[in-house]
Amino acid sequence: MDVVALKNREGLDLSVVAEPLPSPPVILRPSEKTVGLDLLLGEVWSVLQDDKVESMRIYGMGCVGKTTHLKRINNEFLQTGYEVDVVIWVVVSQQGNVEKVQETILNKLEIAEYKWKDRSVHERAEEIISVLQTKKFVLLLDDIWKQLDLLEVGIPPLNDQNKSKVIFTTRFSTVCHDMGAKNIEVECLACEEAFSLFRTKVGEDTLNSHPDIRKLAEIFVKECKGLPLALITVGRAMAEMKTPEEWEKKIQILKRYPSEFPGMGDRLFPLLAFSYDHLCDDTVKSCFLYCSIFPEDYEIPCKLLTQLWMGKTFVKQILKEKILLKN
Structure with missing residues (x-):
């Protein structure tokens, strides 16, 4: 009888009697045991504590350990006293686009689907900004292949007031340059x-x-x-x-x-074939394959390699294509 009386009470909403617990600010990312990355991790951590640095890039060749390093950075937030409201992990990849990145962020922030499902990129960005501008966040973007407009995604401008950070991995130095980030290179192991x-x-x-x-x-x-x-x-x-x-x-x-x-x-x-297949054009692929004619462990002088490319008209073709693009 008491339950019936409560249900009939005017203005009392019993449609929801329990809510799921919010997800933790940082989710553990399983990864391989790392070797030789301690110095890099220390460098990243010093950058994180520098309010003047808003974003950083971790770059290097394919299979060198960039994603493993980013996972270790993510997991370090669980063990240190670095104060942050939320750490957001997004795998961008070669096929990545703004909508995909937005969806991952929206789900992590637990923004109700009715607020963004079937909405435009601009409307989704507004929802993301409305939440992130009230938080101190770290955005981890793994495997970026081309420049990503963070404002279009919905990432509010970073500054030394909100102290939020963006860290991303990429194989391409041009991507890193375009996004104006602090540079950290991951090299092959000694x-x-x-x-x-x-x-x-x-x-x-x-x-x-x-x-x-x-x-x-x-x-x-x-x-x-x-x-x-x-x-x-x-x-x-x-x-x-x-x-x-x-x-x-x-x-x-x-x-x-x-x-x-x-x-x-x-x-x-x-993974190596994927990197080769996505070189920008056949001329660059030919330049790359030409290196295979040298003996194993041979140190190829850049000047000699360039001259040989010119002899094979590879370089001439690249210059021709650049002129056509400019015109």
């Missing part, structure tokens, strides 16, 4: 760091299973050229191989037929 990462994946038991294996492991590390994803892929593939004969056989496969090495064909090569 020899010692590369071996350390490889060792964590292959395991101490395997490395110590025969006196010759450690030397063979150093050959693998050298072949991977400090590329983290290659080191991880190769290390995992060799984890169960505990005889020098097995290691020597795999070294030959990696050198002569790398696409047949376990994990390379389905994990590493597709």
Whole structure:
């Protein structure tokens, strides 16, 4: 009877009796164990505390560890005393567009769908701005391929008053330049760091299973050229191989037929092929492929390479295309 009386009371709305808890300001992002990124993380953290720096770029070649580094930055907000209302993670990628970025942000901010579903880009941006301008936020944009208009997305102007930040990863220095950000480069690992990462994946038991294996492991590390994803892929593939004969056989496969090495064909090569396929035009692809005529580990002088490109008319074609674009 008491429940019926409450339901009949004028002005009492019992349509919603419970609300879901709001999502935490930072969501943990699982990632590979990192090696050699401590200095970079320290650099990023010093930039975050500089109110004069509004955005920063993390750039470098494909598979070098930019996304892993960004994940570690994201997770660091869970462990430090850095005060922030919300950390927003958005994967942009080559096909990314403003609408996709907006939708991810709107969902993270838990803005009701009726306020933005089937609305224009401009209307969505207004909803995002109305929320973000009241918060101290960090926006993490992973894998940007072209300039992104943050104001069009709905990101309010950053300044030393709101102390919000935007951090993004990209392969392209031109994108970073266009967005006017602080520059942080992620490079391939040095020899010692590369071996350390490889060792964590292959395991101490395997490395110590025969006196010759450690030397063979150093050959693998050298072949991977400090590329983290290659080191991880190769290390995992060799984890169960505990005889020098097995290691020597795999070294030959990696050198002569790398696409047949376990994990390379389905994990590493597709990412590298994707980067190649999205070079700006066939002329640039030809310039890139021309480097393959040089012997392994050969240091190619830029002047010599340019002269050879000119001899093959590659450079002339690039200049011609630039003139046509200007006109």
